[in-house]
Amino acid sequence: MTTDWNAILADCQEKGDVRYRRESNQTHFIIHDRDDLLALCKSLREIGAYLVTVVANDERELVNGSYKRYHYFSHPTADQFLILEWQSDRADDFPSIQKQFPAVAAFVNKSDAAINESSQMMIVGPNHAGIIESGQFRFQIMGEQINQVQFRFGWKKRNIEKLFTTNFTLLDGWQLAEKVVGDSAFAHSLAYCRAVESLAGVDVPETAVYLRGLFLELERLYNHIRNYKALANDVAAHQISTELSVLWQYLMELNERLSGHRLLFGVNRPGGVTLPDAVKNISHDSVNRALSEISVGRVNSLPAFLDQFLKFGDKLLNSASYQERASIGILTKANAVRLGARGVTARASNWKTKEDGDAVLIRFDFRLNHPYGVYKTDAALRDKILTTEPELPEQRLRSHEMRGDVYARTHLRLLEIRTSVAIIQSLLTHLETMMFDTPLHAPVERALQRTPNFEFALGYAEGWRGDVVYWLMKDRFGQIYRCQVRDPSRFNWAALKAAVDRHQLPPIYIKQYPKTQNPAIIIQPDFPLVNQSFNLSYAGYVL
Amino acid sequence: MTTQQKLHTRDLGIQPTNQSLFYLHFDCGSCNGCELELASLTSPLYDVERFGLDLVVTPYHADVIALTGVCTPELVEPMQRTLEAMPDPKRIITIGDCAHDGGIFKGTDCVAKRPLAIKDAIAAHVPGCPPPPHVIITALLKLESK
Structure with missing residues (x-):
């Protein structure tokens, strides 16, 4: 797998400018062309690399500064981080890598597509029954079965990232x-x-x-x-x-x-x-x-x-x-x-x-x-x-x-x-x-x-x-x-949604069982158990 | 002595009472630290139910609301509505430094100005970040005997 990784590094060298590296396991490239960035992301996806984090930063006050976005990638078998940097003069001019890495959607604080309002909705929260953090679950239900779930966590926003720069x-x-x-x-x-x-x-x-x-x-x-x-x-x-x-x-x-x-x-x-x-x-x-x-x-x-x-x-x-x-x-x-x-x-x-x-x-x-x-x-x-x-x-x-x-x-x-x-x-x-x-x-x-x-x-x-x-x-x-x-x-809240939503059931369950008798379909009282097995943080998501 | 009896010897030197206090938890933007300590109360090591303290899950049954977190602007309205649903006398106990004045977040945007209804209802405060369970229990018991 390291050969694939090295091939991508060589590719980056060709397409972008290499930057000074701070740690021996982090390689940093500036990519100037939109298609190059997307092509690199595609080949990264193909060798099984994953997205570590994406940092958007306003660096206009620096010398030759602009808006910047740093994409951090890594591979499970290599102790290496690859940083792909994108610069732009406009805040909204960023190539979307969502097609190659759907996980990046978690960084965009946009609410999900609206659930069809004509179906039955059950809204739980923001305050829950018990000792839990505040957040809202919106279930689209059919009888007791859950078709789909949406999460709303904006309630707890504490501006953590801003506070780091202003107060600490x-x-x-x-x-x-x-x-x-x-x-x-x-x-x-x-x-x-x-x-x-x-x-x-x-x-x-x-x-x-x-x-x-x-x-x-x-x-x-x-x-x-x-x-x-x-x-x-x-x-x-x-x-x-x-x-x-x-x-x-x-x-x-x-x-x-x-x-x-x-x-x-x-x-x-x-x-x-x-x-x-x-x-x-x-x-x-x-x-x-x-x-x-x-x-x-x-x-x-x-x-x-x-x-x-x-x-x-x-x-x-x-x-x-x-x-x-x-x-x-x-x-x-x-x-x-x-x-x-x-x-x-x-x-x-x-x-x-x-x-x-x-x-x-x-x-x-x-x-x-x-x-x-x-x-x-x-x-x-x-x-x-x-x-x-x-x-x-x-x-x-x-x-x-x-x-x-x-x-x-x-x-x-x-x-x-x-x-x-x-x-x-x-x-x-x-x-x-x-x-x-x-x-x-x-x-x-x-x-x-x-x-x-x-x-x-x-x-x-x-x-x-x-x-x-x-x-x-x-x-x-x-x-x-x-x-x-x-x-x-x-990332894991999206994974919880994937585990609950009915249309994301494993294919074998859809083949094996008729729609109404599928044992993997989650009913309303099952949700707390599934939620607890993931045990995710609300405060860590909203920041 | 059996193991269970031994555990009970670790109590707080407080005699069981014939009074009771039902508390509801409301998170106003906490980090989950105070929630952890509140959840510890029902463990057999502390076993708050012998003091008449019980966690309820709806404001209709609550005698007091255990408020945690900084009170973010978004959660002021849900908090107010929870308070309205509660029977009189409406009482709030603020748990942790954040709930008192924002703690480490004091003076920042995420600490909302509290409406008078919430301010008036605050009956007690438990300091600490997060306060250990025995401090929370002592404060709740003080409130119970009021």
Whole structure:
């Protein structure tokens, strides 16, 4: 696959001007011709590249400035980013790449085509029944069956990207970054800090790298367990749900003991991490002791915690009731690739089809595709992630189209929890030998002053929903000129729509069943279960 | 002692009461952090139902609205209509720094000017970003005994 990628790079060199590269894995070209850009996008699509993010920027105040658009592409098998830049004097003069990469539609805050008003509509929201964020779902229904769903999220707009430039500096922007999405605060602040570090060109101390890896996995762990608990609650498996919510609370308190905050706020800084003074070291011993204190002796170590979880997690997965109810909300592999789905959503739809043959399955995971931090230094960790292949019960494998449904996503979360605990164990072994009295963060301020103005950098991290990407540009005063935030939910809401809409059902279901008896058609009460299995962020979409 | 009984020993030193308070959650533009902590309340570690606190899903049944988030201009009207649907006395408890004065967003466009009806209804505030569950419970209980 690298030969294809290199062929495209050579093609870019021919058609555009190469620009200075900031990181070794990012190649930047300015493309001047509209047809060239579209042709490049087409060949990128053909080799299986995906869209990472698109940044539109007003750079008229720069020397020879204009409106600019940066398209970031990558390939699942190559640790490479390709940046295609487009310049124009007019704000509306941009070639649309939606034909080649339909995922780009998620960046255009345009409402969907209006649903036929003569059909029956059911509008839910913006306030929901329960403890959920505000947003509106508009269902077009026939009886109880859902034909189509639309999402409206404009209610929560907080002007995050503007606030970065007006109210924050490069050094304290992490404060806002962790309030973009509260439940993946660590992934967001990590992506922001990595962007600043890339701008400054500083290296993070080794201990801080390992601590960041640890907290990122802790965040993944508590969120997956929280999601599991909510799924159990949605199918009225109350015993499982209650037991898991206790385990979730243990993890929140463990977070507080290790980092000083239940949701891991305020740990990341550009250049490293800060820990509360009370935390002198983090080791197997201290984690096990903390868990044992928190749970009053019920769970004495991380492996015991995992056993406790698996007891209830397997119970849910193996119950006939759940297997039957969770066979809905199918996101086909074709749709997942087309819409650029991210994280667990994409991985659960990544089953093997006949066309794949013996080809190695591609994992859409930034920890593997673009290794950073601990995942770069430690190949054993990457192997641990690679073994998280979903293995489904045989009767489900036979009808392989079943993959990509609620069950597949639930199962994948269980496997990821297992992997996360293994990764945390291995990180703790490393941390035991490390010094905590040395400074945990490298000085960034000086290095930032040396960075030329109007430089930009990319920061990314694999959070529990998927990859979080920050794009930062420095202005002439050394502060933020533009900060673009790309949460995985940006793409995944379109994937949820594809899993719910009736006309996007997998072809085999349409062939096999008559229209009215199709088991994959979602009825109104099923929607919360499908929604919960994706577990997307509203705040990360509206910004 | 069984495991479940042990869990209950971690309570807040508050005696169960014979009063009750039904709370409704309304998100006015929060980051999902306060929602997480509100959802923690029903976990057996805290088990707020023994204090008479219960989450309801419609304003018709609510004694108090737990408001989270910065109160964005778009959500002022839905908030007002939710408040109108609520029986008297209308009470709001603001949860988290954002809901108090905008917190980190203070003074920016996304923090709307609140109508008098909402301002008057605010009965208590829980500070924190986000406030831990036991702080929320203590505040709700204070409101319950008023």
